[in-house]
Amino acid sequence: MRGKFLAAGIFIALGVVAQGFWTPADAKVSLEKCTICHGKPEFRKILVDGKIRDLFATEDSLKGSVHEKKTCVDCHFDVSEIPHRQRPKRVTCTHCHYKGNAEGAPQSDAYLEYFGSVHGKAIAKGNTKAPLCQDCHGSHAIFKVKDPGSHVSRLSVAETCGRCHIEIYAQYKTSIHGVALARGITEAPACTGCHGEHKIYDHKDPKSSVYATHVAEQCSTCHASVLIMSKFGIEAEQVATYQNSFHGVASGFGSRTVANCASCHGIHDIRPPEDPLSMVNPKNVPTTCGKCHPGANPNFALGKMHVDSHSKESGIIYYTALFFKYLTIGTMLALIAHIFLDMYGRTRRLRGE
Numbered sequence: 001m002r003g004k005f006l007a008a009g010i011f012i013a014l015g016v017v018a019q020g021f022w023t024p025a026d027a028k029v030s031l032e033k034c035t036i037c038h039g040k041p042e043f044r045k046i047l048v049d050g051k052i053r054d055l056f057a058t059e060d061s062l063k064g065s066v067h068e069k070k071t072c073v074d075c076h077f078d079v080s081e082i083p084h085r086q087r088p089k090r091v092t093c094t095h096c097h098y099k100g101n102a103e104g105a106p107q108s109d110a111y112l113e114y115f116g117s118v119h120g121k122a123i124a125k126g127n128t129k130a131p132l133c134q135d136c137h138g139s140h141a142i143f144k145v146k147d148p149g150s151h152v153s154r155l156s157v158a159e160t161c162g163r164c165h166i167e168i169y170a171q172y173k174t175s176i177h178g179v180a181l182a183r184g185i186t187e188a189p190a191c192t193g194c195h196g197e198h199k200i201y202d203h204k205d206p207k208s209s210v211y212a213t214h215v216a217e218q219c220s221t222c223h224a225s226v227l228i229m230s231k232f233g234i235e236a237e238q239v240a241t242y243q244n245s246f247h248g249v250a251s252g253f254g255s256r257t258v259a260n261c262a263s264c265h266g267i268h269d270i271r272p273p274e275d276p277l278s279m280v281n282p283k284n285v286p287t288t289c290g291k292c293h294p295g296a297n298p299n300f301a302l303g304k305m306h307v308d309s310h311s312k313e314s315g316i317i318y319y320t321a322l323f324f325k326y327l328t329i330g331t332m333l334a335l336i337a338h339i340f341l342d343m344y345g346r347t348r349r350l351r352g353e
Contacts, residue, residue: 031059033082034072061140064149093133113198118205129164136160152197154190155181161191171268187228194218213251215260216242241306264288264305280305 037043038057045053062068073079075091094111096103114120114133122130136152143150151160158178162169172178172191180188194210201208209218216239222228224239242248242261250258264280271278279288285301293300307314309321 031072035059037083057140065140065142066144067140067142090132091134091139097133110198117196117198117200118202119200131164135163152192154186154193155184157192158190168268175266175268175270176272177270185232187222187231189222193222210262212256212260213254215262216248216251219261235306237308237311238306241308244309259292263291 035058038055041056043055045055047053057072062070067075075095076088077095079088096105097108097111098105099107099109101107111133115124119130123132138151141149143153145152147153148155150156158169158172158181162173173182177188177190181190196209199207201211203210205211206213208214220239223234224236226236229236243252247259251260266279269277271281273280273282275281276283278284282301286296286298289300290296304314307317309317312318314321
C-alpha cells in the first residue's frame with residue numbers, strides 16, 4: 001500500500017513539473033538564470049520620462065527582508081520563460097496579501113482600504129503615476145514598519161511620501177514636527193500620523209482624518225495628551241480652550257469654514273510662535289486672522305490666544321467670567337424665588353386668606 005502511495009506521489013510530482021509548475025530545484029535554477037542579466041550592477045532601463053529604473057537584483061537582495069524565503073517567481077509569477085520575451089507586469093501584492101491567505105502574509109484587509117483611498121482611486125482612473133504597494137514599501141528590501149530600515153517607518157515615511165509630494169515634504173521637513181522627527185523624537189507625527197496609512201482620503205472627503213471638521217480632533221490625539229505634551233514643556237489646554245471657543249463650538253456643529261488648528265498654525269509648515277515665519281508669530285497674526293477677519297490690526301496679536309476662562313492666570317477674563325457666572329446663578333435664583341412667592345400669593349388670594 002505504501003508503494004502505491006509513493007508511486008502516486010512521484011506521478012503527481014512528475015505531472016506538476018511537466019505542466020510547467022516550479023519546484024524548489026527549478027526555483028534555484030530560475031534564480032541563477034535571472035541573475036545572468038539582473039545580477040549585473042549596471043543592468044537598468046531608461047524610462048520614457050527620463051528616469052532610470054534599476055533592474056539589478058541578486059540572491060542577497062531579499063536577505064533580511066520579510067520576503068527572505070521567497071524566490072523571484074513567487075512574486076513575478078507571470079515570468080514563464082528566461083529570457084522573457086514580454087515585459088513582466090508589475091508585481092501584484094494581493095496575490096498573497098489578503099485576509100485568509102495561507103502564505104503566511106499578515107492577515108489584513110489593508111489592500112481593500114488602499115483601493116478606497118485617494119491613491120487607489122487614482123490608479124483606477126488610469127493614473128500611472130499614482131503609487132502602488134511597492135512604491136511605498138519598497139521592491140526587494142521590504143522590512144517591517146518598526147524596522148528602522150523600512151521605507152514606511154516613522155522616521156522614513158515622510159521622505160518616502162516626499163518622492164511624489166516634493167513641495168509638501170520641503171515644507172514639512174522644516175516644520176516643528178519635521179525637525180523634531182529628524183532629531184529622533186518619535187512622538188512627532190509624520191505623514192501617516194495625520195493622514196492615515198492605507199486609507200488616505202482627499203482632504204475634501206468627509207471620511208478624511210484631515211477634513212475641515214476633523215482637524216481639531218486629529219491634532220488632539222497628541223496635543224490633548226498631558227503625558228506627551230508635558231515631555232516637551234507644551235501646555236495641553238489648547239484643545240479644551242479651542243473646543244470651548246466660538247471657533248470650536250461652530251466646528252463642533254459642522255461648520256467647514258470656521259477656523260480650525262490648521263487655519264491658524266498652518267498645515268505642513270507648522271512652526272513655533274517665536275519663529276518669524278510662523279503664522280502665529282505676533283507680527284504675522286494680523287495677516288493670519290485677516291484671512292477671515294478683514295481689517296485685522298496689530299491688536300489681534302495682543303493677549304493670549306488660547307484663553308482658559310476657568311484659570312486665574314487669564315486675569316480679567318477669569319474674573320469677568322466668574323462675575324457673569326454668579327450673576328447668572330443669582331438671577332436664576334431670584335427668578336425662581338419670585339415665581340414661588342407669586343404662586344404662594346395667588347394661592348392665598350384664591351383661598352380668601
